[in-house]
Amino acid sequence: MNLFNKKQYKNKSLEELVLMAQEDNLDAMEELIKRVQNNVYASFYYLSSNCDDILDLTQEALLKMARNIKKLKDPAKFKAWLNQVITRLFYDYLRSKNRKLQTVPIDKKEDEEQDRFSVNDVPCSTCTPEESSLNSELHCIIEKSIHKLPDSFRLAIVLREFQGLSYEEIAEITKTNVGTVKSRIARARNKLQEDLKQYIA
Known part of the structure; x- marks a missing residue:
């Protein structure tokens, strides 16, 4: 060619x-x-x-x-x-790997739309060497935090935040309902926010 x-x-x-x-x-x-x-x-x-x-x-x-x-x-x-x-x-x-997807009971309150937190919300432009080092550390923390999530939560947050899929699309792909998807993503975001609290305060 x-x-x-x-x-x-x-x-x-x-x-x-x-x-x-x-x-x-x-x-x-x-x-x-x-x-x-x-x-x-x-x-x-x-x-x-x-x-x-x-x-x-x-x-x-x-x-x-x-x-x-x-x-x-x-x-x-x-x-x-x-x-x-x-x-x-x-x-x-x-x-x-002989692992089972972990599931969590749906809490009605978590079905409601929460304040959106994106794992991509980390500043990375025009950084000083110190800021670049901090961003690298943040990336590492985010990665480790995501990997610590239950498998079903991790899949949902990756499809939502990195692939940009809608709740409906994720529900169809994972063969669950929209409420379950929202609950998993909400819990995943809360865990990520908890791990990043000291860095984004």
Whole structure:
């Protein structure tokens, strides 16, 4: 493929690439993988604490995406479909480790929308060396805090904060109801806020 053609694929929308990949266009599939691989890796990075597993899960997710992309009926829903691939792999990963998803009883008060706290709300621009060091420490604390969450909470918060999915989309992917999703995310945010309290006060 020449440079002109490469540029053509880079200018294609995600939906266009999906349609072309479904027609066995390998160049489109290559560009599609390039577009999503960092996002897939980031998801597993926060879902699993084992570096080797993160790489393996990322590769497996991309492979499953390539093998099954023709099964996607609506290319406009590619991101949601890919998140389902990621979620299923994560559940399989947990089962392979002989672990069970932890669940928490739903408190009606937690079903109400709470003040939004994003794990991305950490300043990182125009930092002094001291501030850069603090931001690095904050990132480490956030990562450890997320990994300490129950599996079901961790999955919900990652899908919400890092993938930007709605409560309804997360409920569909995790096969739960919106109330359960809101409760898990609320509890996860509260735990993250507790761990970060001394840094964001």
